[in-house]
Amino acid sequence: MGRVTVREKILRVRDGSAGDRVDTLVVEEPLEIRLNGRALTVTMRTPGHDFDLAAGFLVSEGVVSGAADIAAIRYCAGATEDGSNTYNVLDVALAPGVAVPDMSLERNFYTTSSCGLCGKASLDAVRTIAHWSVADDPARFPAETLAALPDRLRESQRVFDRTGGLHAAGLFTPEGELLALREDVGRHNAVDKLVGWAAREGRLPLRETALLVSGRASFELAQKALMAGIPMLAAVSAPSSLAVDLAAESGLSLVGFLRGSSMNVYTGRHRVLLEEASATPMAAPG
Known part of the structure; x- marks a missing residue:
């Protein structure tokens, strides 16, 4: 398998003084995903959990709905002179009867920011390919539990501790238990790896769970949550306007700026339980 981190010699300048030191960097390498032997996509990722990444990507794109739709995932020989495996190319074999998507050069994946979809077209695309609905999910999350999740996520980021250069995605129960x-x-890759883990474990749809991401909440991440049947997406930073639109239309609870004891609940506020003493009525947006 590929390395997750590398050590590099650098010149460090601090407060007017300089000196040589060794720094730990996170590895970024391309991963080519093939489907039934044909090239499907290439993503830049941190090596590790590559099978989960591939499975999660296919779930996010609506190609598969779970482990039963995947016959096998295997690494392919890399493009080295001696034919050795670089672990940067893998092939996913679909189960018999599972439809193969259009893989022409013109094919645009919904999860890419350059897909050409916008506004209502993007919302309609996700609604069309989603396998599950989250609108009726009964999950409820106490506000104090949500407030504690970023610290729990950060405490579990082993590679981030060494590099400071990774995004994280965590899956939590309403009681605050970290499932994975x-x-x-890449932010999208972290979520795909998480969704792929759930798919390969036969856990989809991920009802009564919350997905916490370490950055902002984009349309693509809201889409991935919906495709996995996750009823709540929380982020330590801001959501995009299209992410809010998608969440509102689909019944996804969307929480942003989750920092300390404060948070902004953009959609699905019924899933956030406030203490009665501190709860104040909030007018619906006009």
Whole structure:
């Protein structure tokens, strides 16, 4: 398997003084995902949990709905002179009867920011390919439990502690239990690895769970939560306007700026339980 981190010699300048030191960097390498032997996509990722990444990507794209749709995932020989494996190319074999998507050069994946979809077209696309609905999910999360999740996520980021250069995605129960965590140099990849883990474990849809991401909440991450049947997406930073639109239309609870004891609940506020003494009525947006 590929390395997750590398050590590099650097010149460090601090307060007017300089000196040589060794720094730990997170590895970023391309991963080519093939489907039934044909090239599907290439993503830049941190090596590790590659099978989860591939499975999660296919779930996010609506190609598969779970482990039963995947016959096998295997690494392919890399493009080295001696034919050795670089672990940067893998092939996913679909189970018999599972439809193969259009893989022409014109094919645009919904999860890429350059897909050309916008506004209502993007919302309609996700609604069309989603396998599950989260609107009726009964999950409820106490506000104090949500407030504690970023610290729990950070405490579990082993590679981040060494590099400071990774995004994280964590899956939590309403009681605050961390079910799984994945790290990657790419925000989308971290979520795909998490969703892929759930798919390969036969856990989809992920009802009564919350997905916490270490950055902002984009449309693509809201889409991935919906495709996995996750009823709540929380982020330590801001959501995008299209992420809020998608969450509102689909019944996804969306929480942003989750820092300390404060948070902004953009959609699905019924899933956030406030203490009666501190709860104040909030007018619906006009």
